[in-house]
Structures are given as structure tokens and as C-alpha cells.
Amino acid sequence: xxxxxxxxxxxxxxxxxxxxxxxxxxxxxxxxxxxxxxxxxxxxxxxxxxxxxxxxxxxxxxxxxxxxxxxxxxxxxxxxxxxxxxxxxxxxxxxxxxxxxxxxxxxxxxxxxxxxxxxxxxxxxxxxxxxxxxxxxxxxxxxxxxxxxxxxxxxxxxxxxxxxxxxxxxxxxxxxxxxxxxxxxxxxxxx
Amino acid sequence: xxxxxxxxxxxxxxxxxxxxxxxxxxxxxxxxxxxxxxxxxxxxxxxxxxxxxxxxxxxxxxxxxxxxxxxxxxxxxxxxxxxxxxxxxxxxxxxxxxxxxxxxxxxxxxxxxxxxxxxxxxxxxxxxxxxxxxxxxxxxxxxxxxxxxxxxxxxxxxxxxxxxxxxxxxxxxxxxxxxxxxxxxxxxxxxxxxxxxxxxxxxxxxxxxxxxxxxxxxxxx
Numbered sequence: 001x002x003x004x005x006x007x008x009x010x011x012x013x014x015x016x017x018x019x020x021x022x023x024x025x026x027x028x029x030x031x032x033x034x035x036x037x038x039x040x041x042x043x044x045x046x047x048x049x050x051x052x053x054x055x056x057x058x059x060x061x062x063x064x065x066x067x068x069x070x071x072x073x074x075x076x077x078x079x080x081x082x083x084x085x086x087x088x089x090x091x092x093x094x095x096x097x098x099x100x101x102x103x104x105x106x107x108x109x110x111x112x113x114x115x116x117x118x119x120x121x122x123x124x125x126x127x128x129x130x131x132x133x134x135x136x137x138x139x140x141x142x143x144x145x146x147x148x149x150x151x152x153x154x155x156x157x158x159x160x161x162x163x164x165x166x167x168x169x170x171x172x173x174x175x176x177x178x179x180x181x182x183x184x185x186x187x188x189x190x191x
Numbered sequence: 192x193x194x195x196x197x198x199x200x201x202x203x204x205x206x207x208x209x210x211x212x213x214x215x216x217x218x219x220x221x222x223x224x225x226x227x228x229x230x231x232x233x234x235x236x237x238x239x240x241x242x243x244x245x246x247x248x249x250x251x252x253x254x255x256x257x258x259x260x261x262x263x264x265x266x267x268x269x270x271x272x273x274x275x276x277x278x279x280x281x282x283x284x285x286x287x288x289x290x291x292x293x294x295x296x297x298x299x300x301x302x303x304x305x306x307x308x309x310x311x312x313x314x315x316x317x318x319x320x321x322x323x324x325x326x327x328x329x330x331x332x333x334x335x336x337x338x339x340x341x342x343x344x345x346x347x348x349x350x351x352x353x354x355x356x357x358x359x360x361x362x363x364x365x366x367x368x369x370x371x372x373x374x375x376x377x378x379x380x381x382x383x384x385x386x387x388x389x390x391x392x393x394x395x396x397x398x399x400x401x402x403x404x405x406x407x408x409x410x411x412x
Contacts, residue, residue, distance in 0.1 A: 054277050055412045070278065078203070080210035093199035093279060147315025 004029050004065065005141050005172050006051060011060035013046045016110075020046055021191045022059065028172045030140065033163060033183055036176040044176040045073065048143050049189065051174065067071060068141035075130040077118040083129040084114045087136060096137040108132040123150040131132030131159060134166075142166060144175040156182065196279035198257040199258030200290040207266070214259060221254035222302050224313040226309040237314045244313030245323060245374040251309075252302055252327055255364050256334040258300050260359075263290065263342040264403075268410055273346075277411055287403035288396075291339040299335045305329035310329040323374055323379045324390060333392040336399035338363035344407035365391045 004027040011021035020043030028034055036044045043050065049055040052070045053062055077086055084101060091099045105114045108128045113121055118129070127150045134142060142163070148156050160182035162175050167184070174189075230240060264287075267273040277287050283316050300302045306327045307320040315323060341358035345351030366388065373385040 049274070049411075052278065054274060065395075068278075070274065072271055072274060073270070074274065076271040076275045078207060078210070078266070078272065087197055089203055090275070093196040095193055095195050139338060 003154055004063075006062070006064045006066075006068070006174070007030075008062045009060055011047070011050060011062070012058045013043055013050065014058050015043070015046060019058075024060070024189065024191065026174075026187075026189050027170075028141065028174060030170045030172055031167050032186040033167050033173040033175070033181075034187050034189055035181050035185050036189050036191065037175060038176075041044040042191040044144055046191060048072065048145050048174075048176070051143055057133050059075060064141070066141055067138050067139040069134050069137075070145075071130050071134065071147055075118075075126045077121075077126055078127060079119040080117045081096060081115055082115045082119070083110050083132070084127070086118070086129055086130055090133055091136045094137050099136045099156070101136075104132050104135045107135060107158075108160070124152055124155065128155055130163075140171050142171065142173045142175075144173065146176050146178065149178065192201065193280060196262070196281035197289045199274060200286045201293045203272075204290040204293035205297060207340040208259075208294060209307075210405065216301065218255040218298050219301050219305060221258050222251050223253040223305060223309060224315065225254065227412055231326070240269060241314040241316070244310060244315050246371055247313065248306060248309060248323075249367050249370050250329070252306075252331055253360070253367065254329060254336055254356075255354050256299060256338050257341075257352070257359060259294075260335075260338040260342045260355050261345075263339060264346040264407060265295055265342070265351070268346045268407075273322075273407060273411055277408075280403070282402040283407060284404035287339065287343065287407060288336075288400035289384075291336055291399070291403070294339070295332055295335040297357065299331045300328065304330050317372075319347045324372045325381060326385060329388055329392050330366045333366040333395040334363055336395040337366075340399050340402045340406065343403040343410070346410040355362070362395075 006013055007027035011024040013020045015104045038044050043121060048070060050057045050062055052068055053064055083105060087101045087104055091097060091101060105111050108131060109134060110128055113125050131147060147159060163183045167173060226248060233239060277283060283304040303324050306324040310323055312318040338355060338359045341355035344358055345354045348354055369391050373381060373388045
């Protein structure tokens with residue numbers, strides 16, 4: 001248990017007056033990829049900021065060893081911001097100046113729309129930009145909320161590949177996914 | 192803790208203020224328009240205008256500072272940038288202060304810069320207009336920080352603009368009082384009373400960022 005990157009015990013969350021889930025426990029060791037399952041409204045999106053320790057659950061505790069990336073539904077892009085500006089801003093804010101933004105853009109298939117403001121980008125391109133933040137700085141834990149929702153087949157393959165590389169390098173992933181995850185799954189958490 | 196996220200937040204907020212055209216000039220237009228209406232409503236009696244001019248400008252400045260406040264934090268909450276700022280290793284209060292300061296530079300400082308013009312229009316003696324505009328800049332900074340508290344508290348509220356005014360205007364009172372006091376005798380630069388104004392601004396700078404951070408944490412939950 002001591003080697004877990006992230007562990008949660010007896011979590012419960014409520015949305016308004018409604019209890020979403022309770023007694024959810026999980027632990028994430030290096031190299032693991034957990035999939036969060038649950039119907040719409042089951043609380044997958046509520047669980048993730050608890051794991052990121054941004055918000056406090058109604059009950060239970062989260063222990064986290066090591067930094068995380070959290071890729072949420074809301075991409076964090078400003079309407080006028082281009083993918084390049086977005087990645088440069090966060091590379092600088094995170095102090096990872098050595099990150100090669102051009103290379104990251106190319107790796108995510110964003111070389112062409114790199115200088116278009118986000119309001120002109122498609123949902124998939126915005127999601128690719130958010131996912132590109134994963135490559136700006138190495139962090140062991142990736143939390144992802146439906147990372148494939150707006151991606152095309154090509155981007156989906158790239159991301160699945162990224163996740164497998166990340167896990168084989170000692171990283172760990174928790175992803176809320178509908179349908180078949182295209183990466184090696186080490187466990188499921190059902191809400 | 193590293194200061195880089197704070198600088199990034201400052202830079203982003205500054206860019207944000209100028210994105211989408213001249214949004215930052217909106218308060219200036221509002222300010223000038225409100226001040227311009229005064230002679231029409233009061234009459235053009237020079238002595239009377241000189242009497243009430245500085246006070247009118249304080250009121251107009253207070254209201255103008257609220258014009259673009261609504262989007263200061265709400266936009267970050269909606270597009271997910273707030274979640275990203277929360278995950279940096281910089282304190283949220285410093286991020287919020289940096290954003291508010293950038294917002295004041297883009298939208299608040301121009302207000303102070305046109306006060307000499309509006310002051311002359313309201314018959315403020317020419318030798319008084321420059322010290323007065325320094326006082327307006329100082330007071331405006333306090334208005335923006337208190338307004339930022341209102342903006343953070345109403346970040347989750349749709350059309351929360353008026354709510355911001357309800358929250359922020361009472362907090363403006365000390366600044367307005369000391370501001371008016373500071374402009375009573377500006378013949379030879381700013382009088383000692385201006386120190387009270389400076390103190391009330393310092394108080395806003397010291398307290399408001401923590402209030403904004405607490406409100407934003409609630410909003411993110």
C-alpha cells in the first residue's frame with residue numbers, strides 16, 4: 001500500500017442533496033491504468049477533482065503521492081487563445097520551460113491549427129490541446145474525464161498509445177471511459 | 192512555491208482584457224458618459240460644478256469600476272482555467288491578486304488617466320487636476336480589489352453583475368470617504384488626508400485577495 005501513487009478510502013460524494021456514491025475505495029500503483037465506470041450522472045466527474053484534491057469529498061480520504069495531471073471536460077482554453085499560446089502559457093506557469101511546444105503540438109496532430117484561436121477550433125482540436133498539456137511536464141498520475149469523447153480515430157490511437165507508454169514508464173492513469181478502452185486496463189472502479 | 196504561475200496569471204489576464212476588441216475601454220466610455228451627463232442635469236453654474244465635481248467623479252469611478260468586473264473570474268470558472276490555476280503550486284490568493292491587478296491596469300488605470308479631462312469639464316481648477324487624478328488612481332485600485340471580491344463571490348451566478356454591485360458598493364464606502372477628504376484641498380499637491388486614502392487602498396490590497404481565494408474555492412467545488 002505504501003507504494004500507491006494515489007489511494008482513496010471510503011469516499012462519498014453528494015451533488016446538492018443527492019448522494020452520488022459512497023464507500024468508494026481505490027488504490028493506484030505505478031504502472032496501473034484504472035477505468036472509472038458508471039452511467040451518466042453516477043458521479044465520475046465529481047470523483048475526479050476529489051482525487052486531484054481540489055475539492056473535499058463528503059466523507060472518506062484521498063492520499064496522493066506525486067503530482068498529477070487532470071484533464072477535465074472543460075479544457076481550460078480561452079476563446080481567443082491559440083493552442084500554441086495555451087501550451088506556452090502552461091509550460092511557463094509550471095516552470096517546464098524546457099518543454100518543446102512545437103514538438104508537443106506536432107505530436108498531438110495540432111501543427112496545422114496551432115495558431116488558430118480556440119473559438120475557431122473544433123471540439124476535438126480543443127480536447128487535443130488539453131491533452132497536449134500531459135506532455136509539457138512529466139507527472140506520474142494522469143486523471144482523465146472521458147478523454148476520448150471528442151477525439152477522432154487517429155487521435156484516439158495516439159492517446160491510447162501515450163497512456164500505455166506512460167504506464168510502462170511507471171506512471172499511472174485513472175480514466176472515466178464509456179465503451180471499450182483501447183489500452184491495457186489493470187482494474188475497474190464501478191460507481 | 193514559485194512565482195511563475197503568478198506571473199503567468201497576470202500576463203494571461205492582461206491579454207484577456209484586450210482580447211475581443213477594446214473591451215477594456217468600455218469602463219472609460221461609461222465613466223466619461225456618466226460624468227458628461229452631470230452638467231446637463233445640474234446646470235452649468237461654474238461654482239456649483241466646482242463644488243460637486245470631485246465627488247461626482249468618485250461616484251462615477253466607483254460605478255465604472257464594476258462595468259467589466261463580472262467576467263473577471265466567471266470566465267475562468269466556465270472554461271476550466273480556474274481548475275488549472277487551483278492545481279498550480281502558487282497560492283490562489285496571489286493568482287487572484289495578479290488577475291485583479293492586471294484587470295485594473297487594463298480597465299482601471301485608463302479611468303484615472305481621463306480624470307484630468309473630466310475634471311476640467313467639471314470646472315476643477317487646472318492646478319488641482321493632476322493631484323486629483325493620482326487620488327483617483329489610488330482609490331480606483333481599491334475599488335477594483337473590492338469589486339474582485341464581489342466577482343469571485345458571484346462567479347457561479349448567471350448575470351451576477353448587479354449582485355457584484357450590491358456586494359462591492361458597501362465595501363467602497365471607506366475609500367469614497369477618504370477619497371473625498373483627500374480632494375478637499377489639493378492646491379499644493381495631495382494633502383496629508385491622502386494618506387488615509389492610501390491606507391484604505393492598502394487595506395483592500397491586503398485583505399481582498401484572501402477573500403477572493405476563499406470565494407473561488409467555494410465556486411470550484
